[in-house]
Amino acid sequence: MTPEKFIDWLAPVAQRICPRYKLYTSVCIAQAAMESGWGRHTIGDYNIFGRKAAAGDLFTEVRTQEYYDGELVSVVDKFKLYGSLEEAVEDWCLLLTQEPVYVEHVDNTSLETFVQTMASIYATNPDYAYDILATIAASQLTQYDE
Known part of the structure; x- marks a missing residue:
């Protein structure tokens, strides 16, 4: 899928x-x-966020790469399966607004502050926040915030 079609x-x-x-x-x-x-x-068809499975979730096992102690390693992990795109987006929103590690960082923060805080919790990649912000800028995604 091209970036334009994905968006x-x-x-x-x-x-x-x-x-x-x-x-x-x-x-x-x-x-x-x-x-x-x-x-x-x-x-699967809709896990576009790389969300890992928790107990009771439908899942599939996938080889992925994670950073541990600054080193990129390959691991097999369980990832959630969703029945629709709406379900995946809703789950992402619920994660960021209900999971205690995120809750205090969601309300009343600027886009950049939100990304910097969320990224350090969500991913092991040390450049994750920069990459998200660069993707937003390059694809002019802030137009969808209105």
């Missing part, structure tokens, strides 16, 4: 769901683009 596919759903949670649609789109390679590496 056309995801943006309408994200624009409907993210504002209900007071989350930036641009961050949702950028993070999904990064996690899924613009839809080329989606886990």
Whole structure:
């Protein structure tokens, strides 16, 4: 999928769901683009956020790369399976607004502050925040926050 087609596919759903949670649609789109390679590496049909499975979730096992102690290593992990794109976006929103490690950082923060804080919790990649912000800028994703 091209970046343009990926945005056309995801943006309408994200624009409907993210504002209900007071989350930036641009961050949702950028993070999904990064996690899924613009839809080329989606886990199952709709896991575009690289969300790992918890107890009771439907899942599939996938080889992935994680940073541990500054070193990139290959591991096999369990990732969530979703029945729809709406379900995946809703789950991303719920994670960021209900999971205690994120809750205190969601309300009343600027886009950059939100990304910097969320990224350090969400991913092991030390450049994750920079990459999200660069993706937002390069694809002019802030237009979807309105």
